[in-house]
Amino acid sequence: MIDFEVPEESRLLVDTVKRFIEKELAPLEQKVEDSGTVDPDLVRDLRRKSCELGLFAMTYPRDVGGGGLGTIDSCLVEEQCGWTSDALVRRAFGAIPGPIIHCQGEQRERYLLPAVRGEIDVGLGMTEPAAGSDAAAIRTTAKRDGKDWIINGTKHFITDGDFVDTVIISAVTDPEKGTKGISTFFVDKGTPGFRVARVQHMMGMRGVNHAELSLEDVRVGPEQLLGEEGAGLSQMLSFVNAYRLGGVGARAVGMASRVLALATDYARQRKQFGKPIGEFQMIQEKLADMVTDIFGVRMMVLNTAWEIDQGRDPREKVSMVKFHASEMLGRVVDRGVQIFGGMGYTKEFIMERLYRDARVLRIYDGTTEIHKMVIARSLMKNGVPAL
Ligand SMILES: Cc1cc2nc3c(=O)[nH]c(=O)nc-3n(C[C@H](O)[C@H](O)[C@H](O)COP(=O)(O)OP(=O)(O)OC[C@H]3O[C@@H](n4cnc5c(N)ncnc54)[C@H](O)[C@@H]3O)c2cc1C
Incomplete structure (x- = not known):
């Protein structure tokens, strides 16, 4: 059963x-x-x-x-x-x-444990102006100088880049080794040569800043290397499943459920032509589509979560959830705005903000296009997965 x-x-x-x-x-x-x-x-x-x-x-x-x-x-x-x-x-x-879990030795006391206690905040700096979806194309370099490393490069769109105490920065340590030549380093706020170049203002998700970070001859000691040299990319990617499923998939279900609750209430109380707009079939169709869309994605999220809890690695399913959940949220919140009419477009009401906040879920943590590519490539290579 x-x-x-x-x-x-x-x-x-x-x-x-x-x-x-x-x-x-x-x-x-x-x-x-x-x-x-x-x-x-x-x-x-x-x-x-x-x-x-x-x-x-x-x-x-x-x-x-x-x-x-x-x-x-x-x-x-x-x-x-x-x-x-x-x-x-x-x-x-x-x-x-996630990759902070690779801390070893003294790094655990310096970064991991204080972060889990909420005493320090940590950012993740992978994306660069010329390397977004193609995370392996980064140009930031870390070169050895005695025992130390000297880091040069630019990161951008880094969430909380101006707020965090330290950022995990990806950098090329061995250009000959391709994806296996990328390592990650803790670079602390206040380190000479490391600065917030500018804040990049976004469409929504207000309350945190996204920053361009500049690294000019930033010297870090060997104790700042996170995990194994050359394992930076795989360390980063080994944690994306959990985030994409929870932080995007399940979060989108919650965001969409909130939109639906607001839209249902409004459809019940807003009257036009002498009756609640929720009695018009075209509004009813939108509500029915919204709740069904949410239900479908919720089942996908929980089924995939269950597989992970069983020790499996359902990465194609995670990609399906990531893109389908974020696209579902886009559809739901668009209908939400429509049900609210002009009230949906005004800043006097929350729906306008939810519409803006929803948009980025289709972009970060792998765009819809990248996830579809992953799914299709797997189908071509391995055939249809067990669903
Ligand atoms: C609000 C926000 C917060 C972020 N926070 C962080 C953070 O904390 N740390 C961090 O490192 N990064 C962060 N990012 C960066 C984010 O991960 C990237 O924006 C994302 O990976 C896409 O990269 P890009 O913006 O360079 O787009 P690009 O990679 O330039 O893509 C542009 C378009 O081309 C499409 N495309 C690219 N390649 C292909 C392909 N092979 N096939 C089909 N279509 C393709 C994309 O899907 C997209 O539609 C954040 C971004 C935003 C907007």
């Missing part, structure tokens, strides 16, 4: 997260949207509260101080996170780049 019941323990966790978001985060959303930032005192306060409830770094392994959630539970939590702004979720629950 296949059991679709959410276990009691998971339900309790999800309820705790839901209540935290409703009570602590949702009331701050508009302020974050208007100011474009989360006040530092507020960040400390939110972290203290979320740590007390065991909600900080929930998805991180227990042996490094995290909550140790499995993939299904992580996805259920991420769905809830979709009901508020990404900036507040990052500040309250943490957004620790």
Whole structure:
């Protein structure tokens, strides 16, 4: 028998997260949207509260101080996170780049454990002006100088690039070895030659900045190398599955569910031609399409999460979820705006923001086109996977 019941323990966790978001985060959303930032005192306060409830770094392994959630539970939590702004979720629950888990020796005390405790923030710097989807085409280099490394290059679109204490930077350490010649380094804020060149203003997701980072003859010691030399790209990519599934797939389900709830309420109470607009078939069709779209993706997310919890590596399914969930969210939020009519287009109401915030999910963590390419290539090579 296949059991679709959410276990009691998971339900309790999800309820705790839901209540935290409703009570602590949702009331701050508009302020974050208007100011474009989360006040530092507020960040400390939110972290203290979320740590007390065991909600900080929930998805991180227990042996490094995290909550140790499995993939299904992580996805259920991420769905809830979709009901508020990404900036507040990052500040309250943490957004620790996966590859940090490769820390060894003293690096664990210096970066990994403080990050999981919420004492430091860490960014991930892979993308460059000339290397986006093609992450192996980076031009940033790290050259040996005695025991040290000298890093030169430019990264851009780096989330929280101006806020974090350190950034994991990918750089070519051996140009002869192609993808196996890329390594990653911790580069700390304040290191000579490392600076925020500019903030790159985005369409939505306000509350965090995205920055261009410049590295000019930045000297780092051997202790700043993360993991194995030459393993940078594989270390980075080994964590994308979990993020794409939870941080994009499940998050999109939550964001779309919020849009649907708002649109359903509006369709019930907004009257035109003497009746609620929800009684017109064309509005009903939109609502039916929205809920069905969300349901389909939710099943994809949970099924894929279950496979990961079984120890499998369903990477094609993760790609299917990543692109389908983000495209689904685009369709849902577009219908949401339409149901709200002019109110959907005004900044006086939240739908306009949700529309802008939704757009980027189709772009980061692998664009829709790249994921479709991965899926199709696998079909051509391996045939149809077990669905
Ligand atoms: C808000 C935001 C936050 C981000 N945060 C980070 C971060 O923290 N760290 C980080 O390193 N990066 C970050 N990024 C960068 C992000 O990962 C890249 O934008 C993404 O990988 C796409 O790269 P690109 O923008 O250079 O687009 P390009 O790779 O230039 O792609 C342009 C277009 O061409 C298409 N395309 C490219 N190659 C192919 C192909 N082979 N077949 C078909 N179509 C193709 C793409 O799908 C896209 O439509 C962020 C981006 C944004 C917008």
